[in-house]
Amino acid sequence: MVPTSYYLVLSAVLFGLGVVAFVFKRNIITIFMSIELMLNAVNLAFVAFSRALGQLQGQVFVFFVIVVAAAEAAVGLAIIIVIARNRGTLDVERVDSLKH
Amino acid sequence: MTPQIAVFLVLAAMAVAGAVNLILQRHPIHSALSLIVVMVALAGLYLLQGAEFIAAVQIIVYGGAIMVLFVFVIMLLNAGEEERTNLSRMARYVGVPLGVVFLLEVAYWIGRATSHMAQSSPQAVSTRELSTLLFREYVFPFELTSFLILIAILGALVLARREDSD
């Protein structure tokens, strides 16, 4: 039997790594991927809690999160394609025309 | 050490290694591959907790659809490697260690605060139970998500269409 706290610790670590990736990476696509990593970490916590409490609601919520993530990926990647087409770069540091 | 814990440790190590590799790799495709490793490991962890349906959906939707879309876009845009940027000396010697310490501390406290929570017996949750709940109690949110997906499709179409084409 694996204690629930193990799953939660893992979830926290993965979420933290997702934040780190979000802050450190320069490529828009990779930044977007780190958001997916964070969502995944949260899902893990949901399933672990659902198991610990003996309730299925947690898993239903994971289902919804996955659906939303799919919708988000579709729109987000479309935005990325538009950015790449208009600016010719994927580096977030160079997509800063509002500043100038 | 029970077999479950051994499996958990292997999968957890896989997930963390994948996440770290996502940060370390500079080419988006390699980052995407690392993320896929994380997702497959998480699907394994869901199976370990008896969440069969969620595990399958995790691989089908995340692994088979969302990440394929990422890889596809990376290939389409021919994204190259990221430029390496130098961390300032302050960030390298103070920021990174502090961040790691903070992360471990958060993990530690979460682990401690929840250590009393027992894991109920590992029996598989049947898809039937899950779908009954989904279609009885949560049918309204469920219908809303289909609406959301429709909007997402439209949004993606409008965004990605070339404006000059007619």
Add this chain to the structure above:
Amino acid sequence: MNEFAAQHSILIVVLPKVVVLLFVLLTALAYLTWFERKVVAHIQSRWGPYRVGPHGLLQPLADGLKFLFKEDVTPAGADKFTYFLAPFLSLSLAITSIAVIPFGPKDFTVFGQSTPLAITNLNIGLLILFAITSMGVYGVALAGWSSNSKYSLLGGLRSSAQMISYELTLTMSVVGVILMAGTFNLSDIVQAQQGFYLGFLPRWNLIGAPFPQVIGFFLFFTAAVAETNRAPFDLVEAEQELVGGFHTEYASFKFAMFFMAEYSSMITVSCLATILFFGGWLSPFPQTGIWTWTHYIPSAVFAIAGVALIIHGVRYLTILGRVVLPVLGLVLCALAVLFAMPGVPDFVQGPFWFLLKIAIFIFVYVWLRGTLPRFRYDRLMTFGWKVLLPLSILNVVITSLAIVLAQK
């Protein structure tokens, strides 16, 4: 021994099953290439492989040796890790998916351990299969990208778009079957198709109540052909326009691995079509009354094939053929005798019908390749999104409506 087996059931039961299945599958893959070349050749009025062994039976071996000894070139500028990863990913995923396929109804006993005629019997077998299939895109996409060649990249891009599009139809088309069976378990789906209409018409999902899944089947098979990148949907490797598609830059055994993956997924898809729509291992004849003689069909088929092979073999052109073919015929006859032994027909029935149905599907695959021209890429996408997908959704709606009405 029995105690040891009870404690280490994985070692004694599962591992041998995996080894045997792998051996059978890999041999089948090799001979599938021979089968395809022979059938396509005859469709085009040629002889096909004839030189290596009698009727070219040793051709797969020769091909395998050739692949092994070819120089393995890695293109300049290739992304090494991904370039190596792609064929392994393709092949291992394609082979893994066969693990959840049940080959027969009967559990058999090894050292006191009862075990099903499948590597594993999962509650979510169908979902796992789709999960593995959906991961298969990476092998092709990554191979195309990592080769650092424009033809490969185009092939890879085409394939990922095509596979994502047709996966939707593939999944939607089986929802009708799932609704009728009420389970994701492949064994249970087959069990749900037992019984006969009017005493002789099998209750398979293809023609089953409350709504026959004929549309579902054709959608499934079309999408499956596209998903496995076979003609007429083989734009991924379209030799005439893309040189060779995603595997242009691959040589030697890595190239062979892509081919094995393609054939392996052909087998998986045929298994799935059989299980979902054609009653899996169920015999097309009733088991009782005046139909009892059908128990001996496997035996009869093997006997006839064996005798025919012997008669043909003794008059064969080469000495080797005159030895090999009659021996093969004798083996078939021996199997026929074995299958007729008391008690054996019951056990053999399931696997026999299952493999026969799979063989028919594989033949249809090759037949399609031999006769149909390739789709144009934009037509392929239009067809997938504007024809197949709406039809599959319509199928789901009508099936669920029919089920609700039938319950009242």
